[in-house]
Amino acid sequence: MQKEFVSEITLEIAEDKPDARMPLIMKVIGALLILGGALAVLAMAAVIVGSGMGMRQGLFADDSVLSFILYWVLVIALGYAAAASVVLGVRLVRGNRRRARLLAESVAIALVVAFGSDFMLEGISASVWPLALTAIILIVAHVVVDPALSDERRLQRQLRMMETRDEAEEGTLGLDKSGQGFIELDFFNIFWIFVVASVIGVVIESVYHVLVVDFGHYEDRAGLLFGPFSPIYGCGAVLMTLALNRFHKAPVWTVFCVSAVIGGAFEYFTSCFMEYCFGAVAWDYTGTFLNINGRTNFMFMCMWGALGVMWIRWALPALLYVINLIPWQWRYSVTAVCAVLMVADCCMTLVALDCWYSRLSGLSPDNALEWFCAEHFDNTWMENRFESMSIVPDTARR
Missing domain, CATH: 1.10.8 (Helicase, Ruva Protein; domain 3)
Structure with missing residues (x-):
């Protein structure tokens, strides 16, 4: 107190x-x-x-x-x-x-x-x-x-560390103290939700492709240049958490409907962003039941709804337990270092995709960054890394 x-x-x-x-x-x-x-x-x-x-x-x-x-x-x-x-x-x-x-x-x-x-x-x-x-x-x-003020910052840091230690010992670290939501929507929780969900997304996509899409054939489903990360799933998990945090005790059908709408809208926006930026098409649901411009459809919106229910009722509590395994003395420094590396990975991915698009458009590298990407992330490298993605420059809106 x-x-x-x-x-x-x-x-x-x-x-x-x-x-x-x-x-x-x-x-x-x-x-x-x-x-x-x-x-x-x-x-x-x-x-x-x-x-x-x-x-x-x-x-x-x-x-x-x-x-x-x-x-x-x-x-x-x-x-x-x-x-x-x-x-x-x-x-x-x-x-x-x-x-x-x-x-x-x-x-x-x-x-x-x-x-x-x-x-x-x-x-x-x-x-x-x-x-x-x-x-x-x-x-x-x-x-x-x-x-x-440095004195205020030092006092706040000391208080935060004391509270973190006490909450870790009580097993309440990361939970929403107000009781209105399930977890605290702070940077630490949000960042590790993004990271862990990005990894889980790659595993889900890979297993689904091997067992359903093309039985026995493995395909790299990563979405960043480095590491087993799928930022689509990471961002989706963050959106689900932000939207459903206060719905953790709501009826299942409410969580399902909210998750379906958010997941479908996010999938649609992501598809538009990739196509209009790079002419990239990573999925196409044209011809499927109740599809919306081939960018999302009824089946996958239902899957987003089911994932949302599983996420808020089962996965999020388990995930909170996992991320709290990071020693409380290290949580801020470790998170800061990992956040810098993740931002660098995301930025380099956007740059490499843009350079890939430029090369397929017939443009030659005209600066040091583009030459670097042409040498280290050429077309063959990008095709092997992003196996599920195809780039058609004519479909971009530039």
């Missing part, structure tokens, strides 16, 4: 009270966010005006409806990120951390949306790097600003 009281008091001070001792680095970051956000607002205004003139002149007549929608999603997401960055920068310069974390997270979400839209329209282009730089600035700001 005493630890909880101290923790609440320090968090209240850290989040609600403007602080004159804001570190200089945060003021510098705030100034950079103001400058960059203001320039981006002007740039977005110019883009909107130019696009409006282009539409009146029929410049978008040959573009697909989806490309048109993606373009405006990009504009809106960047516009919000720019405006919110200015607000966040002003708060940091003034030493006000109130709701700074929430604001930074909303900007990060907008940047993810903008990155996805830009990637589907242009692939890895010059516009991606400013987004990446802004994301790095936001991560630095997020880490330092909550809370910013």
Whole structure:
């Protein structure tokens, strides 16, 4: 009780009270966010005006409806990120951390949306790097600003370690203390859910292919360059957890329906993203019962529903037990190192896929990164690694 009281008091001070001792680095970051956000607002205004003139002149007549929608999603997401960055920068310069974390997270979400839209329209282009730089600035700001004072950070770290030790001894580590959900939706739990589900997904896909699709023939079902990871299953498990965490005591049919809708929508979006970015087709359900553009169908939505029930009722408690086997003294350092490696793996996978697409489109490498991929991840290597995937450049929307 005493630890909880101290923790609440320090968090209240850290989040609600403007602080004159804001570190200089945060003021510098705030100034950079103001400058960059203001320039981006002007740039977005110019883009909107130019696009409006282009539409009146029929410049978008040959573009697909989806490309048109993606373009405006990009504009809106960047516009919000720019405006919110200015607000966040002003708060940091003034030493006000109130709701700074929430604001930074909303900007990060907008940047993810903008990155996805830009990637589907242009692939890895010059516009991606400013987004990446802004994301790095936001991560630095997020880490330092909550809370910013070194004494508060040290106290919070000590309290967290004490609470972690006590919960590990009591067997309640990772559970939602409020009782509203099953687990705490913190970075540690979410990250390891993604990793473990990604591995389990590869095992399920491989066994299903060997026993059902092509009996006796093994096919590599990994979705990243390195390691036995299928990020589709990892992201699906995270979405299921976020959506069903408060439904862990709900009736089975409720969990089934929610899981089916979320899984089908996620499968559809992933298929669109892969095709529009790289012309890649990893599955096609055309001709099956109640399929939606061949990207998902009734049978697989039912499978997602069944997986959701199994996940929230059986797999998630077992998974929580497994990830809590990581010694509590090491959990934060081990997770940080593994998270960096996973992010690097995901980024390199996107780069390698983009270079693979460019080579199949007849384009020669024109920078050091593309030459590196051409030498180490050539077409043969990519075909062997992503055996279930085929790339048809003509179907991309770039």
